[in-house]
Each structure stands twice: as structure tokens, then as C-alpha cells.
Amino acid sequence: MTGEPLRVMQSFRAPRATTNPYITMLDDALADDPTIQHRRFSWAGALFGRYDVFHWHWPEGKLHGTTWWKSAGKYALTALLSLRHRLSRRIAVVRTVHNVELPDDNTARTWLLRRIDAQTDHRIVLNTTTRLPAGTPHTLILHGHYRDWYAPQLHRDRVPGRLGTFGGVRRYKSVDALVAAYADAVSIEPDLTLSIGGRPSTPELGDDLRRRTADLAGVRLQLTFLSDAELVELATTSELVVLAYRFMHNSGSVLAALSLDRPVLVPRNEVNESLAREVGRDWVLMYDGELDGQALVSAWRSASRLRPGDRPDLSLREWGDAGTAHADAYRAALANKRPLEAAARPAEVLA
Structure with a gap:
């Protein structure tokens, strides 16, 4: 089928309103490319369909269901998919390196995630500082901005003294450290205020955040999933967006804030230093160690x-x-998987 588009299956389904905007914009970009046949994920298609390339995003998302038996079923299906890719001599596996470390999980899931990683023929990295073993085939494709995505929403004026943070509330994002720093900061600048928006990963985390902020003046909590309009309102009314993550590598929240023309305060690391050089140091402000007032x-x-x-x-x-x-x-991934075909037809699109 020389000259026909590559059949590429993604690990994501058709985007919904709550889908990460990065995935939605990538979905649109892939659909617009005439050299590939863009296929969204389905279990039937992944396990039994014909495709040349499978592209993983966050494979851990395939291992969890809403009940234990659904999680067990998804684990079994993912294991079968991994087995198909291992046995196939024609399917190339690509993975975008969204995170540099595997998520904390049980032994069986961690084993399967390591197997998926070992089967990867080609990696896509989103920034210049992602570390890969020497000789690892990879392509750098910088994480795109969100300016077009948020353009339809109402952008508001900055509120003097307003600080903001948004995104899913998880322990590694250190919202508790931000709250403690804010408590110190208002003793220096009493007119500061703080808006926190995002759904906590557990009810306990939400309850803890409410307790920590109960006696603090000027704190506004919106502990739910933020619509695009709500996120844009929170970000654009802020003079500074603060993301006090314990670990930060590829942060969509940083790019969301910058896309809305708001500066960010983030921990100093190699990734953020590189981003500051790229977009301007007035926009990526950094702190060392623990965030304080x-x-x-x-x-x-x-x-x-x-x-x-x-x-x-x-x-x-x-x-x-x-x-x-x-x-x-x-x-490139397919050429690595099928080197003889690539050598025989170097100018043709493999199918």
C-alpha cells in the first residue's frame, strides 16, 4: 500500500469537554495531516485492528477503573495490548514522555508500565531538558501554547494584589506550602489576596485545604473542576499565578498561565530555567528551596x-x-521497526 497514509492509533479516545486541552489540540493537528490516518482509541481497534503505529500518552490511565473489577479488566486488556505490540514485527510503538518518573502504584501495574516503556520504539519529548538514555530514538516537539484555545473566553483585567493557582489539587502540587507562604506574605503586604481553583484528588485533601484557609483573610476557594471560562477568569484576574509544585517537568498549567499573558512563580529547576530563557525572564519567576512569604x-x-x-x-x-x-x-519509529522496508523504499511512506 505504498504511498498511502500511515495508520496511527492514539491511546486517547475522542476528546470531551473535560479532556486535557493539549490532547484536544493534538487531536485536531493530527486530523489535519494528510500523511497519516488518525485513529482514536478503542479496545477493539487497539487489540484487533490494523495500524502501523500506536502512540501512548499516560499509559497508567488505562489501568484504573471506577471499581476493582473494572480496574482488573482494564489491566488485563492493557496486558493483552502490550503482548500484541511485543509480538508484532510491524507495529511501531511511540510514547510521549509527559512525565519522567513512573507513577506510584502497585507492583503489578508498575511491572506492566515498565514493560510498555521497554517496548517503545520512539519517544517524543516536550522540552529540551528531558533526560533519556544515550542512543534512545526520540523527537523534540515543544508543548504547544493555549492562546487559540482560550481565545473565545472573556479575558479580565488584573486585580491588584491578586495571586492565583489552578489545576487539580494534588499533594505533589504543594498547595499547602502556598497557603503557608501566603499567610506569611499578608503580614508583609496586607492587601494581597489568593484564589485557589481545582478539584482535589481526594475529599480529605479538600477538607485539609479548607481547614488551613479558614482563618485566612482574602482566600477564595473553588474546589471543583474549572471550566475554561472559570480558569480564564481566575488566571486573568491574577497579577501572578503561583505553582508551588514539589516536582515540575511538563506543566500544562504553566503554559496556560503564560498563554493568558500572566507571569508565573515556579520552583527553580532546569526545565523552568530553560523556559524563562525562551519566553522572557519577567514571565517565569523562580524561587529556591521551599516557597516562603x-x-x-x-x-x-x-x-x-x-x-x-x-x-x-x-x-x-x-x-x-x-x-x-x-x-x-x-x-522514524516505523523505520526503526521495519528497517528492511525503510532501506528498500527510503522515499516512500510505509503503510
Whole structure:
């Protein structure tokens, strides 16, 4: 089937309203590329369908159901899919390295995730600092911005003194550390306020956050999943978006804030240093060690000096070429999987 588009199956289904915008925008970009036949995930298609490339995003998401028996069933199906990929000499496996470490999970799930990782023929990294073993086939495709995605929403004016944070509330995101730093910061700048938006990963985490903020003035909690309109309102009314994560590698929340022309305060690491050089150091402010009130106030003072209309430089993160870049990565993966075919027909698209 020389010259026909590559058949590429993604690990994600048709996007919904609550789907990560990165996936939705990637879905659109892939659908627009004429050199690939873009297929969304289904168990029947993945296990029995014909495709040339399978592209994993967050494979751990395939291992969990709403009940123990659904989780067991999904584990069995994922194991069968992994077995199909291991036995196939024609299906290339691509994985986007969204996270550098495997998630904490039980022994069986961790074993299967390691097996999936070992079967990967080609990796896509989203930033220049992702570390891979020497000689690992990979392609760099920078995480795209969200400017077009949020353009339909109402962008509001900054509220003087407003700090904001958004995204799913999880322990590694250290919202508790932000609250403690805010409590110190208002003793220095009493006019500061704080908006926190996002759904807690557990009810206990939400209850703990309510207790921590009960006696703090100026704190607004919105502990639910934020719609696009709600996220844009929270971010654009903030003079500074604070993301006090214990570990940060590929953060969609950072890019969301920058796409809405709001500076971010993040922990200092190699990834964020690189991002600051790329988009402008006035937009990516960093702290060392644990976040404290003085660091929070200092970053807010810097952020408040930005003028209305100033924008970070996101020119390297346009979505226009994302489909083409992924298609090139798929062809490279397939050439690695089928080297004899690639050598025989180097100018042709393998199918």
C-alpha cells in the first residue's frame, strides 16, 4: 500500500469537554495531516485492528477503573495490548514522555508500565531538558501554547494584589506550602489576596485545604473542576499565578498561565530555567528551596510591574506544525521497526 497514509492509533479516545486541552489540540493537528490516518482509541481497534503505529500518552490511565473489577479488566486488556505490540514485527510503538518518573502504584501495574516503556520504539519529548538514555530514538516537539484555545473566553483585567493557582489539587502540587507562604506574605503586604481553583484528588485533601484557609483573610476557594471560562477568569484576574509544585517537568498549567499573558512563580529547576530563557525572564519567576512569604511578595512585586498588553514570547510553541512533526516521528519509529522496508523504499511512506 505504498504511498498511502500511515495508520496511527492514539491511546486517547475522542476528546470531551473535560479532556486535557493539549490532547484536544493534538487531536485536531493530527486530523489535519494528510500523511497519516488518525485513529482514536478503542479496545477493539487497539487489540484487533490494523495500524502501523500506536502512540501512548499516560499509559497508567488505562489501568484504573471506577471499581476493582473494572480496574482488573482494564489491566488485563492493557496486558493483552502490550503482548500484541511485543509480538508484532510491524507495529511501531511511540510514547510521549509527559512525565519522567513512573507513577506510584502497585507492583503489578508498575511491572506492566515498565514493560510498555521497554517496548517503545520512539519517544517524543516536550522540552529540551528531558533526560533519556544515550542512543534512545526520540523527537523534540515543544508543548504547544493555549492562546487559540482560550481565545473565545472573556479575558479580565488584573486585580491588584491578586495571586492565583489552578489545576487539580494534588499533594505533589504543594498547595499547602502556598497557603503557608501566603499567610506569611499578608503580614508583609496586607492587601494581597489568593484564589485557589481545582478539584482535589481526594475529599480529605479538600477538607485539609479548607481547614488551613479558614482563618485566612482574602482566600477564595473553588474546589471543583474549572471550566475554561472559570480558569480564564481566575488566571486573568491574577497579577501572578503561583505553582508551588514539589516536582515540575511538563506543566500544562504553566503554559496556560503564560498563554493568558500572566507571569508565573515556579520552583527553580532546569526545565523552568530553560523556559524563562525562551519566553522572557519577567514571565517565569523562580524561587529556591521551599516557597516562603518573602519570595511570594518579591515575585508579586516583580509581576505587578508588567504593563497591560505585555506578552511572553511563545513563538516556538505554535500548533501549526505539530501534526507534521508528529507524522515525521511516526515515520522514524516505523523505520526503526521495519528497517528492511525503510532501506528498500527510503522515499516512500510505509503503510
